[in-house]
Amino acid sequence: MSTADAIPTDLLKRPKRADALRNYEKVLAAAREAFAEGGEATALEEIARRAGVGIGTLYRNFPNRQALLEALYLGEVEQLCRSTEEFAGAEPWEALTGWIGRLVAYIGTKRALAAELMNYLDTDAALFATSRECLWSAGEPLLVRAQEAGVVRRDITIGELIQLVVGIVKIATAPEQVDRLLGVALDGLRYQG
Amino acid sequence: MSTADAIPTDLLKRPKRADALRNYEKVLAAAREAFAEGGEATALEEIARRAGVGIGTLYRNFPNRQALLEALYLGEVEQLCRSTEEFAGAEPWEALTGWIGRLVAYIGTKRALAAELMNYLDTDAALFATSRECLWSAGEPLLVRAQEAGVVRRDITIGELIQLVVGIVKIATAPEQVDRLLGVALDGLRYQG
DNA sequence: GAACTATACGGAGGCGCCCTCCGGTTTGTC
DNA sequence: GACAAACCGGAGGGCGCCTCCGTATAGTTC
Numbered sequence: 001m002s003t004a005d006a007i008p009t010d011l012l013k014r015p016k017r018a019d020a021l022r023n024y025e026k027v028l029a030a031a032r033e034a035f036a037e038g039g040e041a042t043a044l045e046e047i048a049r050r051a052g053v054g055i056g057t058l059y060r061n062f063p064n065r066q067a068l069l070e071a072l073y074l075g076e077v078e079q080l081c082r083s084t085e086e087f088a089g090a091e092p093w094e095a096l097t098g099w100i101g102r103l104v105a106y107i108g109t110k111r112a113l114a115a116e117l118m119n120y121l122d123t124d125a126a127l128f129a130t131s132r133e134c135l136w137s138a139g140e141p142l143l144v145r146a147q148e149a150g151v152v153r154r155d156i157t158i159g160e161l162i163q164l165v166v167g168i169v170k171i172a173t174a175p176e177q178v179d180r181l182l183g184v185a186l187d188g189l190r191y192q193g
Numbered sequence: 194m195s196t197a198d199a200i201p202t203d204l205l206k207r208p209k210r211a212d213a214l215r216n217y218e219k220v221l222a223a224a225r226e227a228f229a230e231g232g233e234a235t236a237l238e239e240i241a242r243r244a245g246v247g248i249g250t251l252y253r254n255f256p257n258r259q260a261l262l263e264a265l266y267l268g269e270v271e272q273l274c275r276s277t278e279e280f281a282g283a284e285p286w287e288a289l290t291g292w293i294g295r296l297v298a299y300i301g302t303k304r305a306l307a308a309e310l311m312n313y314l315d316t317d318a319a320l321f322a323t324s325r326e327c328l329w330s331a332g333e334p335l336l337v338r339a340q341e342a343g344v345v346r347r348d349i350t351i352g353e354l355i356q357l358v359v360g361i362v363k364i365a366t367a368p369e370q371v372d373r374l375l376g377v378a379l380d381g382l383r384y385q386g
Numbered sequence: 387g388a389a390c391t392a393t394a395c396g397g398a399g400g401c402g403c404c405c406t407c408c409g410g411t412t413t414g415t416c
Numbered sequence: 417g418a419c420a421a422a423c424c425g426g427a428g429g430g431c432g433c434c435t436c437c438g439t440a441t442a443g444t445t446c
Binding site for chain 3: 016017019020023048053054055056057060
Binding site for chain 3: 210211212213236237238248249252256257258
C-alpha cells in the first residue's frame with residue numbers, strides 16, 4: 001500500500017528462496033495431477049503429501065483452496081490466450097473457429113476445475129475479470145477480422161461469443177453434442193446481411 | 194426388489210406418520226430458503242436449526258447433502274415441465290420460445306443450486322437422467338410442432354436445444370447478455386431451407 | 387567457511403462440518 | 417389405555433481446512 005506501489009517490484013521484494021520456488025512448483029504440479037485424477041474434491045492434505053511437502057508449506061503458497069484452484073486455472077487460461085498467434089496466417093473465418101476449437105478443447109479438459117470455481121463466482125470477481133480480459137483481448141482481433149471480412153455478424157462482441165461457447169461446452173455431456181450445438185450456434189453467428 | 198415391484202406402493206409401505214411428513218416439508222422449505230439466502234454452502238446443521246428439527250431428522254429424510262439438493266432440484270424441474278401446458282394455444286414458434294423463456298427464468302434463479310449439483314455430475318447420473326427425461330418429454334412436443342410448421346430446422350433434437358439454452362444461461366453474468374446470446378442461438382435455430 | 391538473519395519448513399492442533407447411532411418420545415392402532 | 421412401530425434429537429466420532437510456532441535452511445557478510 002501507500003508509496004510502495006510506485007517502486008518497481010523487483011526492488012521491493014527480493015526473489016523467493018530457491019527451495020521455496022521448488023516447493024511452489026511441486027505443489028502446483030501435484031495439484032494439477034491430483035485434481036485431474038481424483039476430482040476437484042481432493043483433500044489439500046493429500047496434495048501436500050503427493051508434492052512431498054508439509055501442509056503448512058502448501059498453505060503458505062496458496063492461502064486457501066480457492067487460491068490453489070485459481071493459480072491452476074489462470075495459468076492455463078494464459079496459455080490458451082497465447083495460442084491465438086498460431087492462427088495469424090489463416091483465413092478470417094477459419095482463424096476464428098480454429099481458436100474457438102482450442103477454447104472448446106481447453107474447457108472440456110477443465111470442466112471439473114471450472115465447475116468448482118463457479119462456486120466462488122460471486123466472491124471472486126477479480127480472477128474471472130482477469131481471465132476474461134485475457135481471453136477477450138486475445139480473441140477480439142480474430143473476431144474483428146472476421147467481421148471486417150464480412151463473414152460474421154457485426155452485432156456480437158467477443159465477450160458474448162466466448163460466453164456462448166463456454167456455455168455450450170460446459171453443459172454438453174458428449175463430445176459429439178459439443179460439435180452439433182456449436183454448429184448451430186456458429187450458424188447463427190455468420191453474417192446474415 | 195424381487196416381487197415387491199408388482200405390488201401397489203400404497204399397500205407396500207403405509208403412509209408416513211403425520212409428524213414425519215411435517216418435518217420433511219419443514220426441512221425442504223428451510224433448505225430452499227437457506228440456500229437462496231446464504232448460498233449453497235450453508236451448513237446442514239444451520240438448515241436443521243432453521244427448520245426447527247434435530248440434525249438427525251434432517252439426515253433421516255435426506256441421507257446426505259446431495260440428496261437434499263436433489264429433492265429441491267427435482268421438485269422445481271417437475272414444476273417447470275408442467276408449465277408447457279400454458280403454451281398449448283400459442284403459435285408454434287411462440288410456444289417454443291415462450292417455454293424456453295420459462296426455462297431461462299428457472300435456471301437463472303437456480304444457478305447456484307445447479308452449480309453445486311454439477312459437482313456430482315458423474316456420481317449422480319440418475320437424477321440428471323430423470324430430470325432430463327422430464328424436460329425432454331415436456332419440451333419435445335413444442336419443438337416437433339415448430340419443426341412441422343416449418344419454422345425450426347429439423348436437424349436438432351430437444352435434448353440439444355435444452356442444453357444449448359442451459360449452457361447459455363448458466364454462463365452469462367448479466368440478464369441482458371442472456372437475451373442477446375439466446376437471440377443469436379435462436380437465429381441459428383430457425384429453419385434455413 | 388563461520389556466523390548471522392531473513393526466509394521457509396513441517397506438522398500438531400483447534401475448529402467446524404458431515405454423518406451415525408441410540409436412548410427417549412410420539413403417533414397410530416386395537 | 418396400552419402397546420408396537422415409527423420417529424425424534426443431539427451427543428460424538430471422524431475428517432478436512434487452516435493457523436501457529438518451534439525448527440531448519442538458504443543466502444549474505446566478513
